Amino acid sequence: MLNAKPLDTGSDKPGSASVEPVQAEISGRGTRSTSSRSRRTRVRVVGLLVLAGVLVLSVGASLAFGSGPAGPSDVLAIVTGQRTPQAWIVIGHRVPRTLLGLLVGAALAVAGLTMQALTRNPLADPGLLGVNAGAAAAVATCIAFFGITDVRGYVWFAFAGAGVVALLVYLLGSQGRAAATPERLVLAGAALSAVLTAYSSALVLSNTNAFDEFRFWQVGALVNRDMSVVTVVAGWIVAGLVIALLLSWPMNALALGEEIGRSLGIRVGQVRAAGAVTITLLCGAATAAAGPIGFLGLAVPHVLRFLLGPDLRWLMPYSILTGSILLLLADVLGRLTAGNGELEVGIVTAVLGAPLFIALVSRRRMVRP
Numbered sequence: 001m002l003n004a005k006p007l008d009t010g011s012d013k014p015g016s017a018s019v020e021p022v023q024a025e026i027s028g029r030g031t032r033s034t035s036s037r038s039r040r041t042r043v044r045v046v047g048l049l050v051l052a053g054v055l056v057l058s059v060g061a062s063l064a065f066g067s068g069p070a071g072p073s074d075v076l077a078i079v080t081g082q083r084t085p086q087a088w089i090v091i092g093h094r095v096p097r098t099l100l101g102l103l104v105g106a107a108l109a110v111a112g113l114t115m116q117a118l119t120r121n122p123l124a125d126p127g128l129l130g131v132n133a134g135a136a137a138a139v140a141t142c143i144a145f146f147g148i149t150d151v152r153g154y155v156w157f158a159f160a161g162a163g164v165v166a167l168l169v170y171l172l173g174s175q176g177r178a179a180a181t182p183e184r185l186v187l188a189g190a191a192l193s194a195v196l197t198a199y200s201s202a203l204v205l206s207n208t209n210a211f212d213e214f215r216f217w218q219v220g221a222l223v224n225r226d227m228s229v230v231t232v233v234a235g236w237i238v239a240g241l242v243i244a245l246l247l248s249w250p251m252n253a254l255a256l257g258e259e260i261g262r263s264l265g266i267r268v269g270q271v272r273a274a275g276a277v278t279i280t281l282l283c284g285a286a287t288a289a290a291g292p293i294g295f296l297g298l299a300v301p302h303v304l305r306f307l308l309g310p311d312l313r314w315l316m317p318y319s320i321l322t323g324s325i326l327l328l329l330a331d332v333l334g335r336l337t338a339g340n341g342e343l344e345v346g347i348v349t350a351v352l353g354a355p356l357f358i359a360l361v362s363r364r365r366m367v368r369p
Contacts, residue, residue, distance in 0.1 A: 044314055051321040055102075058328040062098040066335045097222040099230045101328045101345075104222070104286040105296060107237045109323025110244045111282035112297025113304075113315055117251045118275045119186060122305065126283040126297040129189035129276070133196040134165025135287040139217055140200040144210040151217070152228050155288045159236070162284030165192055170276055185276075220293035220346020222331050233285040240281030241320060247274055248312040255310060293346045295353030296323050 064072040111126040119128070127133065138161025142148045148157070172188035204211040250271045253261045258268050283297070304318050327345065330352065334343035 044308065048317060048321065051318065051325065055321055055325050055328075058325050058332075059098055059102070061332050062101060062328045063094050065332055066094060092226075096225055096227045096230050097331065098328065099227075100222050100225050100233075100289060101331050102324045103230070103234060103237045104290045104293065105323035105325070105327030106241060106320040107282040107286040107323075108293060108296040108327070109300040109319040110241055110316060111279050111286070113301035113312070113319045114244055114247070114251075114275050114278050114282075115297070116301050117255065117312060118272060118279075119183075120255070121186075122302050124186075124298075125294075126279060127193070127292065128186055129169050129279060130165045130192040130196065131162045131280060131283040132287050132292045133193040133200075134161040134163075135159070135284060136214075136218065136292065137161055137165075137196040137200045139288075140203045140210060140214050143213050144203050144207045147209075149209075149213045151225060151289070152232070154217075155229060155232050158288030159233075159284050162287060163280050165196065166276060166280040166284070168192060170273070217291045219344045220291035220349075221344035222290055223342060223344070225289065229289050233289045236281050236285040240278050240285070243274060243278045244282070245316050247271065247278065248316050251275065252310075252312050291346060293327070293349055295349040296326060299353055299356070300326065 108126060112124070115124045115126055115128060116122055118124075135158040138157040139154050141161075142154045142157040148154050169185055169188045169192060172192070173184040200214075204214045250261075250266050253264045253266045254268065254271060261268055261271075286293070300319055300322050301315065304315055304322060308314050308318060327349070330348040331345045333352075334345055334348040337343060
């Protein structure tokens with residue numbers, strides 16, 4: 001008994017038999033976590049590339065299909081340097097509306113995502129701050145009082161109206177000692193929207209010419225827009241998209257709470273102000289050019305958040321591509337389903353989008369921003 005040997009632990013150091021497996025397990029977990037993140041990143045990058053390919057196909061469909069006589073063969077003829085009698089239809093009409101569809105779709109989707117991130121409400125809409133109502137009131141005013149019936153003329157009025165209302169909402173939401181919280185901004189936007197909607201309705205109902213022109217703009221359409229309209233809104237929309245991409249990380253931090261955001265060095269007031277400017281630029285320019293188009297700004301961010309999670313650094317580029325794709329395809333569908341005429345894209349997005357979104361809300365748990 002006195003000469004009994006100690007148990008062999010497999011190591012010269014006492015206790016190493018119990019420590020090393022634990023260290024190996026921790027190291028294995030870290031490796032698996034890193035591998036999982038790397039795999040998830042690769043999947044998301046591949047997803048962006050796939051969406052980019054779908055976007056190219058959507059642009060081709062927007063140029064090739066429509067209610068006019070021009071078809072895919074005419075688009076191929078233009079690409080190869082040939083000119084057919086129908087080439088002017090593609091170049092003069094479908095190219096501007098395709099470019100406008102790209103810009104407006106991206107703008108509405110990103111504006112909705114920014115709105116939902118700032119208000120922490122997955123059902124927030126770009127029109128929640130009264131931007132759409134401000135643009136509509138400005139358009140009704142310039143049609144009724146100044147006789148401007150061309151979109152190239154009232155696009156500036158619509159954009160100015162959207163900007164003024166966004167500023168008023170911020171001022172009303174920041175009255176008193178309290179800061180401009182998301183709840184106060186939403187309440188101010190709802191109040192102004194109600195007043196401006198009533199004003200626009202009273203104005204157009206008392207003026208026949210204004211009613212005829214305003215009702216077409218209010219539906220939401222890409223038709224009868226030329227390159228001058230694209231030129232007017234392109235700079236504002238691109239600027240808004242760039243600001244939104246830059247705000248991705250600060251808004252991610254704010255999603256954890258204001259106190260945590262401040263501890264991470266985020267200036268809450270500046271981020272909110274920049275977000276309001278972004279929404280004004282994107283939603284104001286898109287609404288001015290194409291009219292109020294529903295569904296995209298509400299549903300696209302919600303669906304993408306359900307698929308990708310709450311990280312805005314990924315949601316922003318995904319929203320840009322998805323919004324453009326959906327609006328272009330809705331526009332093409334409207335051209336092909338109305339016989340000799342066309343359905344405005346605002347009607348198509350409402351008919352297709354509302355039931356889909358209702359189904360998502362009723363069957364899936366809402367993913368909060």
